[in-house]
Amino acid sequence: MASVTYDQATRVYPGQERPAVDALNLEVADGEFLVLVGPSGCGKSTSLRMLAGLEDVNSGRILIGDRDVTDVQPKDRDIAMVFQNYALYPHMSVADNMGFALKIAGTPKAQIRERVEEAAKILDLTEYLDRKPKALSGGQRQRVAMGRAIVRQPQVFLMDEPLSNLDAKLRVQTRTQIASLQRRLGVTTVYVTHDQTEALTMGDRIAVLKDGLLQQVGTPREMYDTPANVFVAGFIGSPAMNLGSFAVADGKANLGDTHIPLTRTTIDALTEEDKGEITLGFRPESLDVATEGEEGAFAINVNLVEELGSDAFVYGQLAAREVAEHVTSGAGEAQLIARVDPRRPPMKGDKIWVKVRAGEAHVFSSATGLRLPA
Amino acid sequence: MDFFLYNKFGQMLLVIIVFAALIAVLLAIAWAADRWIGKGRRWAALAVFGGPALLLLAVGLIWPAIRTFYMSFYDAGTNNAVGLQNYVFTFTNTGAVIAFRNTFIWVFLVPIASTLIGLIYAILVDRSKFEKIAKSLLFLPMAISFVGAGIIWKFVYEYRGAAQEQIGLLNAFITWLGFEPVRFLQDAPWNTLFLIAVMIWIQAGFAMVILSAAIKAVPTDIIEAARLDGVNAWEMFRNITVPSIRPSLVVVLTTISIATLKIFDITRTMTGARFDTQVLANQMFDYSFVFGDNGVGSAMAVAIFILVIPLVAYNIRQMAKNRAVRG
Numbered sequence: 001m002a003s004v005t006y007d008q009a010t011r012v013y014p015g016q017e018r019p020a021v022d023a024l025n026l027e028v029a030d031g032e033f034l035v036l037v038g039p040s041g042c043g044k045s046t047s048l049r050m051l052a053g054l055e056d057v058n059s060g061r062i063l064i065g066d067r068d069v070t071d072v073q074p075k076d077r078d079i080a081m082v083f084q085n086y087a088l089y090p091h092m093s094v095a096d097n098m099g100f101a102l103k104i105a106g107t108p109k110a111q112i113r114e115r116v117e118e119a120a121k122i123l124d125l126t127e128y129l130d131r132k133p134k135a136l137s138g139g140q141r142q143r144v145a146m147g148r149a150i151v152r153q154p155q156v157f158l159m160d161e162p163l164s165n166l167d168a169k170l171r172v173q174t175r176t177q178i179a180s181l182q183r184r185l186g187v188t189t190v191y192v193t194h195d196q197t198e199a200l201t202m203g204d205r206i207a208v209l210k211d212g213l214l215q216q217v218g219t220p221r222e223m224y225d226t227p228a229n230v231f232v233a234g235f236i237g238s239p240a241m242n243l244g245s246f247a248v249a250d251g252k253a254n255l256g257d258t259h260i261p262l263t264r265t266t267i268d269a270l271t272e273e274d275k276g277e278i279t280l281g282f283r284p285e286s287l288d289v290a291t292e293g294e295e296g297a298f299a300i301n302v303n304l305v306e307e308l309g310s311d312a313f314v315y316g317q318l319a320a321r322e323v324a325e326h327v328t329s330g331a332g333e334a335q336l337i338a339r340v341d342p343r344r345p346p347m348k349g350d351k352i353w354v355k356v357r358a359g360e361a362h363v364f365s366s367a368t369g370l371r372l373p374a
Numbered sequence: 375m376d377f378f379l380y381n382k383f384g385q386m387l388l389v390i391i392v393f394a395a396l397i398a399v400l401l402a403i404a405w406a407a408d409r410w411i412g413k414g415r416r417w418a419a420l421a422v423f424g425g426p427a428l429l430l431l432a433v434g435l436i437w438p439a440i441r442t443f444y445m446s447f448y449d450a451g452t453n454n455a456v457g458l459q460n461y462v463f464t465f466t467n468t469g470a471v472i473a474f475r476n477t478f479i480w481v482f483l484v485p486i487a488s489t490l491i492g493l494i495y496a497i498l499v500d501r502s503k504f505e506k507i508a509k510s511l512l513f514l515p516m517a518i519s520f521v522g523a524g525i526i527w528k529f530v531y532e533y534r535g536a537a538q539e540q541i542g543l544l545n546a547f548i549t550w551l552g553f554e555p556v557r558f559l560q561d562a563p564w565n566t567l568f569l570i571a572v573m574i575w576i577q578a579g580f581a582m583v584i585l586s587a588a589i590k591a592v593p594t595d596i597i598e599a600a601r602l603d604g605v606n607a608w609e610m611f612r613n614i615t616v617p618s619i620r621p622s623l624v625v626v627l628t629t630i631s632i633a634t635l636k637i638f639d640i641t642r643t644m645t646g647a648r649f650d651t652q653v654l655a656n657q658m659f660d661y662s663f664v665f666g667d668n669g670v671g672s673a674m675a676v677a678i679f680i681l682v683i684p685l686v687a688y689n690i691r692q693m694a695k696n697r698a699v700r701g
Contacts, residue, residue: 054598075604087595091617100613101603148599 002065002078002155004028004051004188009060011046020046022212023060028205031186033179035203037193038235043212044192045160051190052081052158064155080149081158085165086141088133088148095120095129098147119147122181139170146178150185157182157189163198175201196236200224208232226362230369233281233362234329239313239337243281244327245366253280253363255327256320258298260356265373266363273367284313284329284337286360290353297355300336305345312342319351400426439679446672460673473652476566480573480637480653485630487574489623492581496589497611509586513579520576524643527572531558531644562650569651572640577633581626588622589615621696628689632682654678 006026012019021043028034036044049055051062053074061070069077080101088097096103098119099112107115120126123143133141142162149157162178163171179202182189193199199206200220208215208223208231216228227233233241246253246260251267253260260280270278290297299319306313316336318324325334338354346352363372378384407415407422449456464470492512499508515523532542533555540546545555558568592615600614616623638655645651647660655678662671 052598052602054601074598074602079602081599081602083595083599085593085595087593087599089596089600089614089617091620100600104604104609104613 002188003030003032003063004034004156004190005061005063006047006051007061007063009047009050009062010058011043011050011055012058019043019058019212021050021209024214026207026214026217028188028190031188033182033189033191033202033204035191035193035199035206036209037196037199037206038209038215040194041211042209044194044209046212047209048081048158048160048190048192051156052079053077078155079158080152080154080156081160082145082149082162084161086133086145086162088141088144090133093130093132094125094136094144094147097133097144098151101148101152115151115153116147119150122150123147138166139174142166142174146181150181155188157187157191159189159191161193162191163193164195171198178202197238200236206236208235210235226371227281228371230279230281230364233364233371237283239284240329241281241283241362242327242329242336242338243279246278246280246326248274248276248278253278256298256318256323258296258318258320260296260361262363263374269372270365271367274365275367277366278372279364279366279369281362281364282356282360285339286357287338287354288357289340290355292353294353294355297353299351299353300338302346302348302350302352303335305340305348307342307345310342312340312345314338314340314346314352316352442672442675445668446676447669449669450667452668456669460669461677463670464673464677469652469657472650473654473657476650476652477635477637477654479566480570480634481631483567483570484573484577484634484637485627487570488577488630489581489585489626491574491578492583492626493585493623495578496582496586497615500586500589509582512582515576516579516583518576520637520639521643523572523576524640527575528559528644531568533557533560559645559651560649565645565649566651569640569644572644573634573637577630581630584622584626585619588619592618621692624689624692628685631685635678635682635685654681 004027006024009021009024010019011021024043024047026034026047036047038044046055050057051064053069053072057070061068063069064077064079089100092100095113095116098116102112102115116129117126120129123146125140125143125147128136128140128144133144136144142165145162159178163174166174175198191202200223203220205217205219206223207217210231216223216232218226223232223236227236227241230243234243244255246255246258248254248262248267248270251262251264253262262278266278270276292299300314300316301319302314302316304315306315314337316338317334318327318336327334327336329335329337338352340346340352359374361374363374364370365372378388404422407418410418445452446460447455447457465474495508495512499505502508518526529541530543531545532540533545534540534542535555540549540555542558544558549555559565596614596618597610600610605613636655637653638659641647641651641653641656642659647653647656654674658671658674658678661667661674
């Protein structure tokens with residue numbers, strides 16, 4: 001077992017000016033499950049491939065345990081990788097696929113067989129050991145790819161979107177299987193995904209990347225409760241956080257008829273560059289239905305109600321039309337999402353009044369996008 | 375009318391006009407079939423688009439095959455049935471042993487050597503800086519006809535007595551080094567190998583192009599997975615590359631085998647099948663068109679056809695098998 005350290009690791013693809021991964025500093029503790037998450041092109045896969053040795057490191061270092069592996073061949077790094085498309089060898093049986101690395105390493109046949117069978121038992125693959133990958137379902141192939149990694153008993157598991165080729169139901173199932181398997185084996189794991197739900201449910205810690213830059217690292221709770229900037233705020237959480245730019249006056253954030261009180265510390269943290277504006281974020285689940293005239297309450301015109309049984313989400317617009325476009329969410333431009341009581345959902349076309357629950361608003365500098373103290 | 379029939383330019387014009395008219399007729403039929411709405415539409419489409427090809431196949435391939443088979447049981451002028459006599463002769467005439475032996479050597483050496491050279495070359499130049507130009511160079515011989523290649527190599531192998539100046543490239547080089555000139559094409563049994571080298575020169579390019587495309591089609595993640603699994607270059611080649619391109623290897627090997635089994639032009643142009651370089655296809659040509667014995671010639675043609683069948687059958691079986699693995 002070992003920790004993983006990225007030390008100012010940078011990757012610039014030939015012919016490109018902007019680094020795909022820019023001076024990444026990241027430490028993954030021994031036995032930890034770290035998820036790299038971000039939109040496509042953010043550098044998460046490149047970061048993983050740098051750790052695997054499939055991608056050169058242009059500057060900086062990568063360490064596994066105390067060993068600098070920056071210039072070490074992939075095979076000598078003592079890692080195992082699970083690929084997005086599984087990368088199973090089509091001409092080999094499941095058993096041969098899983099035992100291939102050991103065979104290359106010259107492990108005695110009996111020992112290979114033993115380790116393969118052990119892994120197959122863990123992954124429920126015993127009866128498929130003699131089949132070719134072609135004769136397996138998507139979920140089974142995914143498990144073979146996992147098995148191939150387990151059999152090697154490496155220091156670190158690398159997983160590159162291993163669930164993205166599964167259907168939604170299987171993905172949720174496999175998600176928990178992988179997470180519990182990792183906890184059982186206790187092997188340090190770096191896992192790449194673009195799906196923030198996967199990140200929140202699986203990771204001990206999450207690292208959010210964007211444009212090759214690390215945005216924030218933390219436990220799922222920290223990412224959800226205290227996003228470090230506007231990007232992380234909008235990326236983590238489903239449905240996405242509502243974000244709006246408000247004018248600051250009288251110790252309040254103002255937008256049309258909406259006035260949301262701000263704390264002293266927040267106002268003190270504002271600078272010249274913010275030009276008297278502030279970005280306010282509030283999650284759909286941080287809104288309470290209120291009545292007209294309550295302090296901080298604002299009206300929403302309901303466009304759509306999404307009923308999920310356990311929850312109901314209102315998709316709407318600020319009733320104050322002239323300022324409605326200042327508020328956005330993951331659902332699209334000028335949309336606002338609010339969670340309401342699923343037993344008494346409003347109707348499409350209704351006007352409802354909502355209010356941000358005290359202490360659950362997120363405040364960000366409108367100039368830098370960074371989180372301000374509340 | 376005379377202009378079209380008795381004048382070269384007129385004849386060419388006539389051919390172009392006939393060709394254009396034929397295309398026009400085909401298009402008109404296709405157009406008519408397209409307008410056909412109702413029950414027979416499917417069959418009309420099949421007939422219009424498959425019909426001409428089937429017709430040409432029937433006229434150009436199937437009927438001649440039947441006719442050849444029929445003629446192989448008749449005498450030289452296809453007048454009297456002679457039973458299996460032509461077949462007996464095919465396998466027992468004085469030249470038969472040499473023709474069969476040489477054809478066997480050809481079919482054994484050419485596919486293996488061409489594929490091996492093509493494969494090694496494809497791997498060596500893959501993703502190198504000179505890949506395109508290197509591949510073009512090896513592929514170039516494919517663009518030359520067998521007859522053209524035969525003549526080129528005939529000059530390369532040309533032999534003059536030791537007293538004369540050598541005009542053949544190889545012998546010029548050999549005498550420059552101070553050795554005696556070699557009779558490449560005249561001295562059996564090595565002359566067959568020198569003819570085979572020409573065929574390999576042509577077919578290696580074909581093998582290289584197909585195998586190079588197959589190598590490029592091996593998924594990158596499988597190669598990366600193998601690298602992580604710790605393979606070295608040789609293990610990558612043996613365990614990953616070759617199994618992955620196996621379908622293409624089979625196609626290349628069988629295609630070259632079939633082409634080699636039918637080889638005729640190279641022996642014809644380079645030695646005229648003299649000096650013990652006879653092969654089956656050339657022997658068939660000799661009997662049919664030089665000696666005018668249609669019966670024996672046809673029997674030899676059928677013999678070659680029967681030798682090709684297992685190769686084609688193997689090819690098809692392999693294709694079915696690969697579908698089961700990859701799909």
